[in-house]
Amino acid sequence: MSSNSSNPHRSLELYSFSEQHFEKHHLRSLTELDEILDTEKKYWLNIHKSNQEEIFKEVCTYFDLHPVVLDDIDNTDQRPKLEDFDNFILIVSKMLYTKSDIEHLEIEQVSIAFNKNIIITFQENEYDIFDPLRTRLENPNGKMRKYGTDYFVYTILDAILDQYYVILELISDQTEKLEDDIVNDMKKVRLADIYKQRKSLQEIKKIIWPTRELISAWRKSDSHFITKRSTPFINDVYESAVEIIENLEMQRESITTLVEIFMTNISLKQNEVMKTLTIIATIFIPLTFIAGVYGMNFENMPELGWEYGYLSSWIFFLVVSSLMMYYFKRKRWF
Amino acid sequence: MSSNSSNPHRSLELYSFSEQHFEKHHLRSLTELDEILDTEKKYWLNIHKSNQEEIFKEVCTYFDLHPVVLDDIDNTDQRPKLEDFDNFILIVSKMLYTKSDIEHLEIEQVSIAFNKNIIITFQENEYDIFDPLRTRLENPNGKMRKYGTDYFVYTILDAILDQYYVILELISDQTEKLEDDIVNDMKKVRLADIYKQRKSLQEIKKIIWPTRELISAWRKSDSHFITKRSTPFINDVYESAVEIIENLEMQRESITTLVEIFMTNISLKQNEVMKTLTIIATIFIPLTFIAGVYGMNFENMPELGWEYGYLSSWIFFLVVSSLMMYYFKRKRWF
């Protein structure tokens, strides 16, 4: 990456392809496009490094994209969406990935503008999402070369959704770990951990719901950039999106259940504590009273002089406490 | 099963049938189909043993199925769905069964591709689901021979939904057992059991909801492979699906109620414990104090010398504790 930092236009890679043809162009400026573009082939222009905003602007102007497109691409808080324009379809989507662990989820916005002949992708960073695409594009027998630009965009969406699966799987693992901990050693679990989990799911939900809407909008779109041939493919991604959402909702429900179990465990614990106290106290408090009685200093206490007085008191203590224990046992307190 | 392991194509069974005719063919290779197929009859090709993936591929190619079909059949995590293609309708559905008890629910994916003349079924394993179909097919007066391929597919869906009923019934029995245990002997019930029950229902819900959508898609489909004649039948399955879902939701509600009763029982238990402690403690703590007073060693304590001092103290003890008991009785503490 360091080697390229001196070349500000390095990010302008153009791939031209058709069923027979595949070529990679390195553009210095957009004006070079005038010579290259022809209607026989399809083109993929990938732009990254969001800091080079001027290029974004130039591209938008060159291809006559609607002014809101630039806003949408620039604003990295944009909700995923699909918008039909006369000359282009714009898709804003979000990639989810994690470099270390699930608590450090990273989100990258990927915008795609495409029409019959050209696909322009806008990336925030140079992440490797498009590498497999390049490989597939080089394969002369792949569907990517044969099918239209919409199939190309479908493969991108498919890759993004696959990534969502991976992330959900990671979260699911953590939820299961929490579940085990709650059952085995409550002390390890803090309610805050459970809620953090819930928050992660909420983050993803915020991304995946509009993504489903996006795909749904694709299915309903009557733009002529979308061929009938790609319908089964996009239906498939749609099914994936629905499944991810269902998975997500099931996990949210699991976490709600975890909170309930956590709370119940606290109650059960408290119950146990109270029982212990009650058993000990109800056994010994009456006995202590009796002991106190025979510790009184009245002059005229006949029992004190009895030969077996002391022994009787011990017998009394044992009988009373045994009866108490029996009572608690029968009440199934322990 | 072992006897067949040497014959990799054993699974290619083809049934041809019409109102007058029924025949079973054993195919060695798909090319044999060229001679057999004619438009007068209907055909049912059943393929199982998912490990023979090449056959799946061959079949898809032979009948010119869309590329996503192969993916859908292969991926055994596929959501139930119906998809209209130009030359086929694809249905992916899930069979639910249990070989031992309800906690070991098994799910098998059954995919069906059909058009006017041919039904191709794809099974994961050689389970006996299609046996009754074969029997009904052999009956020359049965509706299966008279009606179209869509009626054939309906009978499969009907059988699958019947199986869902059975599974739900089993779960329902378990829920009732839990309910009884909670009422009769709380100690036997663990909250985890209740939640496990809930999880099973969630699993089924995940399958039955898309199944309803599938049937709904059938009803709305305008494919010419679906005859008007089968409408009342498919409406019937749809009603079944709705009823299963309602049943499921009622069971989920029952389980939520179980959790509530469980929690309330804990509270009631705790209440009882606390009352026991309070009654014993509030009776004896003041008495112990009095006993303690007359255990003090002050030189000048006139009561100690009284003739009936000791007796009076006992009378006092009895009066106080009786009053306390009366108070608790009136407060309906026991």
Place this chain on the structure above:
Amino acid sequence: MSSNSSNPHRSLELYSFSEQHFEKHHLRSLTELDEILDTEKKYWLNIHKSNQEEIFKEVCTYFDLHPVVLDDIDNTDQRPKLEDFDNFILIVSKMLYTKSDIEHLEIEQVSIAFNKNIIITFQENEYDIFDPLRTRLENPNGKMRKYGTDYFVYTILDAILDQYYVILELISDQTEKLEDDIVNDMKKVRLADIYKQRKSLQEIKKIIWPTRELISAWRKSDSHFITKRSTPFINDVYESAVEIIENLEMQRESITTLVEIFMTNISLKQNEVMKTLTIIATIFIPLTFIAGVYGMNFENMPELGWEYGYLSSWIFFLVVSSLMMYYFKRKRWF
């Protein structure tokens, strides 16, 4: 009933009627119908005693009803529904009644198949639901004679919904009784009673919701067996169904509230118990300690020899406990 048991066909009552005409026929076999039926009049055929399944089958065959109709009528677990066929409209509905108290709710399935000229009703038992209909039919000025078969069916639905009202009213009375008990004497109420109530409502909900859908389907139906003239009537039943559902939901909410009040009462009770314990314990435990101190046997305890030592200790006891009482009073503990 016993007198008829020898006559298996007793249940075949046919009423023919038109604006001027009303006649009751007793049929021995369905073939007699060939002579009776003519297009000028309307006919009502009532079939009960579900054990005579062959009659059901014969009727279905005679009137050329779709095969699923027989299944629907036979299966007494069928969800209420309306289905349009070419030659008939089928309505499956449920009657709710109780012979003793509300906890023994009985459900009877009533199926109705009708077209322009004939109404066939299928009952499980010989319950008196159709008696008022017969009376109204005999009245030559009644709307039943003038209006079409759809008006006839409407009156049946109306009667069924009226019965739902009655049942809901009974449940509502019980809920109010529970409410009173909770306020006046918690001990009388068990959580299980409340949940049983909820379960009854759930049972009814399971019947009334699809009934509403049924009526809604009627309103949307474009079958030519449904006349425009009956629209206001069916709108009226629809309103009734909606009202019953709202009533039901309100009762469900009331019961949820009951559970909440029940739980809160337990908490309040526990609070009261704890306060009693705390007040007694915090007053007497310190006093007992002081008494214990002066019960110690140290040789050198100057207070023991004081003249007013014992008196002072009592004064101290009274002052401390008064202060405590004041503190609790100010904290509004009692």
Place this chain on the structure above:
Amino acid sequence: MSSNSSNPHRSLELYSFSEQHFEKHHLRSLTELDEILDTEKKYWLNIHKSNQEEIFKEVCTYFDLHPVVLDDIDNTDQRPKLEDFDNFILIVSKMLYTKSDIEHLEIEQVSIAFNKNIIITFQENEYDIFDPLRTRLENPNGKMRKYGTDYFVYTILDAILDQYYVILELISDQTEKLEDDIVNDMKKVRLADIYKQRKSLQEIKKIIWPTRELISAWRKSDSHFITKRSTPFINDVYESAVEIIENLEMQRESITTLVEIFMTNISLKQNEVMKTLTIIATIFIPLTFIAGVYGMNFENMPELGWEYGYLSSWIFFLVVSSLMMYYFKRKRWF
């Protein structure tokens, strides 16, 4: 009112009006209408005193209203609704008012049947709702005289909805009072009061929801008795209905919050009680034990003979209790 009780037909007031004309007629019988009615003017017939049922019937017959109309008007439990007939539009609505305080909410059914020329209003009692209408009708420049009968009906609906606002405001005041009491003096609040509040809201909800549907039905109606001119007015009432519903839902949420605060306060109270008990008990129980030890009567207890034995024990008591206090302080128990 007493003066009129002798005149059974006093309630037949007919107002005829047009842009130039306004006249009040007192009818003895409906037949007088034959002479009065002409298509140039508009008419308003107001009928109250629901006990004179025959008049209701006569009016329905005279104007050829559909049989269900009479049922709807008669049944004062009717849900608010709008129904299109060929010759009339029927609106059933509910007036809410209170004569004393909010706990005694009164509901009166107002039914309106209107077509292009005539408005018939049916009231349960002679409440003053229509007085302002009369006044506005007398004003020759008012919109009421210029606009159609639908505008007239709109003003009635508007007045009814305004009344709902007033009632909601009253309930809102009470909720705020409850809120204040909970914060300032829990003892004043009983959970039952909160639930009573909730019940009142539920009552209103039962009326206002169908009222919104009614207005919505008006907006969608294609009856020729509804002019395009009145659309913005009815949209306005619709907005009001939506706003009342939102207001209602917000109040319901507030009450749910109140219940939560109530429950939390109980928990906090209990916590405080438990802390008090625990602090006192954990301080004095160990001290009492020590005092008990030196109250033992062993012959050989060297500490008892020590010169500063008694003093040391007091020092020990003070040190231990100070440490305890410090511990509780650090744990932020008080």
Place this chain on the structure above:
Amino acid sequence: MSSNSSNPHRSLELYSFSEQHFEKHHLRSLTELDEILDTEKKYWLNIHKSNQEEIFKEVCTYFDLHPVVLDDIDNTDQRPKLEDFDNFILIVSKMLYTKSDIEHLEIEQVSIAFNKNIIITFQENEYDIFDPLRTRLENPNGKMRKYGTDYFVYTILDAILDQYYVILELISDQTEKLEDDIVNDMKKVRLADIYKQRKSLQEIKKIIWPTRELISAWRKSDSHFITKRSTPFINDVYESAVEIIENLEMQRESITTLVEIFMTNISLKQNEVMKTLTIIATIFIPLTFIAGVYGMNFENMPELGWEYGYLSSWIFFLVVSSLMMYYFKRKRWF
């Protein structure tokens, strides 16, 4: 502001603009408009100071606005909405801002009536919302001058929604502060604070939901005052509205979570209190009993005379309490 109070018409500012032209007019009376208005240019009339109701009325009459418009503008409790009239589109919207802190949220109603040529804005106060608009209008290259009146209105809505974002951000900060406090120092947090937060969100929800409906109504409107050119812009605001609503819902969920954590913390605290009490009590109560026993005054108590009696009792005390501690340790009570 004081300088202007003498000039009642100061608020009549008219801006006329076209692609080439921009001019500011100060009107004394509306009649001056007759000369100014021509169809070539677009006009913006901004009216504030809601106390000058006559101007409102005059403007409505001058431009022939529907009577309900005046009501809507006047009533500052109006729900946000869009209404299509034949000669104008009316938009009622709400501005949210805060002059000090988030607890003093202020709401100002902004109504906009526009057609092809003129935009009339009605403000409650002279807040600075329109300043940036003026600046953009002066820019001859800005889109505002080129695009239609609908673009102008879009920019107002956009500005209003941006303000909602700011407010939500402020609330979000407060929620996070509450979250921190709950984790770090429960004593600082009162449940009432959390509910106040929830109430603020509810207030905003009440405004933002109908705002979304408003924008949705714009998108669906087929009024010819709305050009196709502005569609992508309004889609963008719609996305913003949806995002704000999602943000709001997430915050509401966060607050629900806060309440749960608050409640759980109370439970955990109580648990800890109870454990402390139980540990102390169960250790010392039995010991105190033993001490009491040897404080009894029976004449014949052999242990009292033993040489190591007293020592043994101490050993016994230590052993018993150590065992108890060990037991609690193993039960993980501390």
